[in-house]
Amino acid sequence: MKANVTLKKLADMLNLSISTVSRALKDHPDIAQQTKDKVQELAEILEYEPNTYAINLRTNKSKEFGVIVPAVSSYFYHSFINSLEEEARRYGYSLMILQSVDDPSIELENLKRCKLSRVAGIFVSISSKTVDIKPFIKVEEQDIPIIFFDKVPDFDTCNKVCVADAAATELAVNALLNKGKKNILAFFGDQNMSITQRRLNSFNNIVGKKNDCEFQLFFAENASKASSIFEETVYKTKPDAIFCMSDELLTGVMKSVQKLQIKIPDDLSIVAISDGFIPQLYYPEIAYAETSGFKLGKLAFNRMMKYLAGHTYAQELSIDSVLINGGSI
Amino acid sequence: MKANVTLKKLADMLNLSISTVSRALKDHPDIAQQTKDKVQELAEILEYEPNTYAINLRTNKSKEFGVIVPAVSSYFYHSFINSLEEEARRYGYSLMILQSVDDPSIELENLKRCKLSRVAGIFVSISSKTVDIKPFIKVEEQDIPIIFFDKVPDFDTCNKVCVADAAATELAVNALLNKGKKNILAFFGDQNMSITQRRLNSFNNIVGKKNDCEFQLFFAENASKASSIFEETVYKTKPDAIFCMSDELLTGVMKSVQKLQIKIPDDLSIVAISDGFIPQLYYPEIAYAETSGFKLGKLAFNRMMKYLAGHTYAQELSIDSVLINGGSI
């Protein structure tokens, strides 16, 4: 391995001091243009690359953000991360992506790793089983900003960016009601998650008020649960519409729809809340209220940069949703 | 922000030297047990955390691996990364995940970032458009090991771990032939990718030899392309079976299958090469030759650790495939 090119090496070769070389490389106004040119040229030729560790040690901060998510595989998180990455790159940051596999103890480990790496900030979507958020608060007290996103804790004094769950639910449900649907099966996820609660509340607010519309609520923790509930219920209840609060539940329901050869939308209408990948796998494509991970990423990054610039007060932000029409209603 | 606890602070409080504290914390045999106890206790109380940057600067290496993939969203990469992470955690490493969005110039940028961060090693699945792999070779010459996986370059003297493409293709195709299928439409991805070539060769080897079996080959760069090719061809050619070399192509074909209300497997059999998520979304579930990202992750990590231990010679490893039976044949 060839020895690394360092400031010292450049300085020696040019008969300059390390300080001058350092300044020349960062275009410091003090330095003569001629000197800058000389230094920058040699640096180019020798492919000088600053040692990140030395910089971080010196400045006590890094240009890396931590991202903690239950799993990167979902389309939503994926597009969130993509959009975060786009912004991060633009500002010279990189991302350290850590998965909690929806396990609070791994989540904690990941948080610790972020702290150890002294990341510049952390984006986190908590696991569905996370109850204790003290560790997060503690990290924040050590001056590492935390932006919670999507799955956020039920705690006031922290920074959150969310999908407008109520608005998204409303869009989806109204799409059904406007078509005169009268008997809705609604599938929700884990009852302990605040995201479920928010979507559920909104659903109840709208449909509960209608007295010409029947509905049944189901909680399914995964796709196959949704599948079996659907199959048990569909012939008994004869619903004219299905609401799924997530992609996962939608895949479960749709598998049964294919199995039972139910015609969409003639026999049954379907609407979901989704980021868009799963709904377009089917024919007809499923209508959904869009929860854009992409937009949320931009918003979260924005909030982070503001935080780093000094606006550290707690704030809850959300992005709007929009209805994407498939042929399923 | 409270001042960070450093070795110096511990040393001062205990009236010991920094060296002794440092050694005590790492259980160095030289240090008296009594001293160790004292130091470790105080470190615990004060929640001492070593400064990663200082360590990295001092030792000139980090406990982080870079992972460069076209996109993290596919089930295959996701499970690959998951399995890598599991191993990494066990050995005290973390992962820096970078996406190339299948763009060679971003890929290069990511490679550079890995180099700048002086990662301990890099796992990379190259983009479909990558032609110049010199930059990778150059990084490796600077003592950063590179393990190529899945989408590997067509270059001999580098380390690769792959799915056994020929074996997987063989499994999938034979599943069709054994059922007496005589007319196969086969969908392949981008012709420039070596993975496509390998799967294609294997396909031709098997089906080409049969003279009682007709087949047609199509190259589709994305799902909707596969969709339209399928729709144009299916009524003309009246195939009795479909082969898809990837999940993406499968989603395209399946969407048209739903649209045209083709009965699987009565009207048509389908088999794919996949990691398993997409095939089980449908009813009946699609049979597939499994390419396990999980197993590949373990293999890749293993190879990396061996490399770091000194076995730096080029090697090509692969994992076997297995046929998962759905109801689609």
Next chain:
DNA sequence: CTGAAAGCGCTTACAG
């Protein structure tokens, strides 16, 4: 068994 010292590669206040 413990400590003083050098050094990893950089930045930046201070001096000239």
Next chain:
DNA sequence: CTGAAAGCGCTTACAG
């Protein structure tokens, strides 16, 4: 405009 020097927090050969 340039440089000498201190220091970020750690590790480790060397000395005792």
